[in-house]
Amino acid sequence: MLERLRKLAGNYGFTGPGRAGPKPLNRGKHKFRKVSTASLPTEIPRDPSPYTVSRPRQVAQHDLATSNDYYSQTGQTDPDIIPSMNTRPHNDFWTPVSGQKKDADTVDHKHMLVSPGLAEAERYSGEWHVKTPGYESTGVKLKRYLQKMMYWITGQRYKADYYDNKQLLAQKEVLAANVYREVVSSESDDHFNGAYKVGYSMKEAGSSSGEDEHCIASRHLQGYDNGHRLVQKPSDSSSPVLCTRFHKTHNPVVNLVVRRFLLGDEDYLKLDNYMFAPDAGGGTRQRLVNIDFGMSFYNRCKLPSKCTLEQFHHKMMSPSIKHRGQYRGRHTIHTVIQGMKRNGENIDALMKGALGMIAKMSDEKLKGLVGHVHHPQARSALLQILKFKRDQAAAIVEPASHPWPEEPGRWTLSALVGRVRPT
Numbered sequence: 404m405l406e407r408l409r410k411l412a413g414n415y416g417f418t419g420p421g422r423a424g425p426k427p428l429n430r431g432k433h434k435f436r437k438v439s440t441a442s443l444p445t446e447i448p449r450d451p452s453p454y455t456v457s458r459p460r461q462v463a464q465h466d467l468a469t470s471n472d473y474y475s476q477t478g479q480t481d482p483d484i485i486p487s488m489n490t491r492p493h494n495d496f497w498t499p500v501s502g503q504k505k506d507a508d509t510v511d512h513k514h515m516l517v518s519p520g521l522a523e524a525e526r527y528s529g530e531w532h533v534k535t536p537g538y539e540s541t542g543v544k545l546k547r548y549l550q551k552m553m554y555w556i557t558g559q560r561y562k563a564d565y566y567d568n569k570q571l572l573a574q575k576e577v578l579a580a581n582v583y584r585e586v587v588s589s590e591s592d593d594h595f596n597g598a599y600k601v602g603y604s605m606k607e608a609g610s611s612s613g614e615d616e617h618c619i620a621s622r623h624l625q626g627y628d629n630g631h632r633l634v635q636k637p638s639d640s641s642s643p644v645l646c647t648r649f650h651k652t653h654n655p656v657v658n659l660v661v662r663r664f665l666l667g668d669e670d671y672l673k674l675d676n677y678m679f680a681p682d683a684g685g686g687t688r689q690r691l692v693n694i695d696f697g698m699s700f701y702n703r704c705k706l707p708s709k710c711t712l713e714q715f716h717h718k719m720m721s722p723s724i725k726h727r728g729q730y731r732g733r734h735t736i737h738t739v740i741q742g743m744k745r746n747g748e749n750i751d752a753l754m755k756g757a758l759g760m761i762a763k764m765s766d767e768k769l770k771g772l773v774g775h776v777h778h779p780q781a782r783s784a785l786l787q788i789l790k791f792k793r794d795q796a797a798a799i800v801e802p803a804s805h806p807w808p809e810e811p812g813r814w815t816l817s818a819l820v821g822r823v824r825p826t
Contacts, residue, residue, distance in 0.1 A: 477605055477615070483782075485603070485774040488527065488620055493606035496521070500530055510697065511538030514623070530623040533604060535616050536697075537569045561816035565701055568821040571778055572697075573617035575819075577603045578775040578785065579666045579699035580621065585772060586661055586760050587652055594683055595653065598624055599692060603775060621694070630677030630691075634734040637674060642734070644742030646689045650682050652760075653690040655740045656750055659719055660757035662693050665792050669698040672726055672735040700785065700819055706795060709807045715758075715799055716751055755800060762797035762805075766790065784818035787811050 470490035471480075479486035489496035500514040515533045517524040539547070547566055554563035566572060580601035588596055599622070606616040636642035649655060655677075663671040670676050676695045682688040707714055720737060722730065740750065769789050776782040794808035 477607065479605075479777070481777070483774060484777045487605040488523075488602040489604050490523065491521075493604065493616075493618075496523070497531075497533060497604070511535045515620070527600075527602075527622075529625070531620045532623060534573075534619045534621075535606070536566075536572045536619075537616065560822075561820055562701065564820040564822055568778075570615070570617040571776070571781055571821045573619050574603055574776045574778075575700055575781075575785070576619050576696045577601055578772060579668070579696035580619075580693075581775060582666065582772055582789065583661050583693050583696070585768065586665070586764065587657060589652070592652075595690070595692070598622065624678050624680070624692070624694070627678040627680040627692070630674035630679060630736075631734075633674060633677075633679060633691075633739050637734050638732070640732055640734050640738055644734075644739055646679065646687075646739070647742050647744045648686070648688045649743065650688060650690045653692055654753065655691055655736055655743065656753035657757040657760070658691055658693050659736055659740065660754055661761070662696075663702070663719060664704050664715075665761050665789070665796075666696065666699045667702045667704050667788075668696060669701040670695075672722060672730055672737065674734060674736065674739070677736065700788070709802070710795070710799055711802075712751055712755060712799055716754055719754065720750075758796040758800050761793055762800055764789070764793045769793070778821050780818040781821055784811075784815040787815055788819075 473489075473491050474480055474486050477487070496518060497515040498518045500516060503514040511534065513533050513535075515531050516529075517527045517531075551563045551566075554560070584599055584601070588599075601619065601621040604618040604620045606618060608615055631637040633646045634642060634644050658677060659671060662668045662676075668676075676693065677691055678694050679689045679691045682690050704718070706718060710718075720740070722735075722737065769786060773782050773786045773789070776785055788811060791808050791811050794805065797805040798807045
């Protein structure tokens with residue numbers, strides 16, 4: 404046996420461990436071709452941008468020199484991204500609302516106005532809620548740390564790393580709000596189009612580590628009530644639902660479908676993540692809108708292959724095991740949907756309408772919206788996911804003419820938290 408091994412090793416030019424044998428390599432079992440001596444190009448070719456046409460950056464309509472200088476200093480000059488709302492340093496752009504009270508919120512939250520005297524004060528009129536991820540309470544930080552460890556242990560690396568990149572976290576929330584706005588808005592809906600605005604804002608080196616901070620700015624919804632007022636006692640699901648009639652588009656079913664299915668938001672059941680106001684048409688009909696997308700793109704909301712509308716309905720109205728425990732005995736958006744008066748339309752019809760609105764989203768529109776995310780790989784991954792969800796919606800609504808789309812690759816989960824594997 405030893406002799407046979409030596410013979411075999413000898414065929415490859417070795418007579419023993421670490422010693423070159425007398426036989427040349429080209430006399431062995433395999434023939435080796437000569438290596439080319441051509442020199443490598445000085446520049447490595449890169450994949451082309453996913454955007455066919457560069458869009459003009461959305462900047463203020465005045466004082467372009469100041470705006471472009473600020474964007475250059477803060478690295479926001481890529482034509483494929485939508486830069487921050489503030490075209491100058493954060494403290495020059497924003498002014499705190501005097502006498503503001505601290506909101507009960509997970510993330511640091513301030514009421515701000517655009518500084519008087521700036522042209523943007525008219526464009527961004529009114530009061531804004533400016534949230535800064537990274538300034539959570541000690542209790543919230545401890546809870547997230549324990550969750551991170553749990554997800555690491557169970558192999559869910561994406562969820563473990565979800566909160567690590569604060570800039571990406573803020574930009575994904577801004578993207579989610581604007582995708583939602585695009586799906587449910589219409590040209591004739593001046594009320595919603597004028598009231599609902601969310602943007603990304605940057606604060607330069609405000610933390611003790613000397614790193615830039617990243618904020619979500621959302622316009623205050625004047626005249627809207629918090630979602631927990633939809634019911635009599637939020638902590639008791641047996642108490643009555645107070646609001647049972649809703650706008651044709653701005654209703655609990657459409658909000659649930661967009662939030663859970665399209666945006667993969669983990670907190671879709673929480674009533675505090677919705678706000679409502681009486682519809683301008685009068686009567687008791689309400690307009691319900693989504694707010695606070697801090698956990699958007701956290702949940703993949705997986706559907707069975709070639710999902711039917713019946714299966715989709717079941718998925719939307721079935722809480723996860725985690726949520727069953729978390730919201731046991733409490734009101735959620737599900738109980739509000741169950742208490743709705745739908746004027747003859749069943750939940751399936753409302754869900755089909757919401758899917759139809761999602762299916763209408765064009766590639767070009769989605770490419771423009773993902774400009775809210777500045778990380779190139781994350782931006783590309785989010786575009787793929789939004790297209791995939793759009794195509795799923797079309798396949799559920801019209802299965803005969805729209806094939807079921809192929810699931811995005813696993814790399815998207817890593818890219819969504821800014822963790823890209825080397826290639």
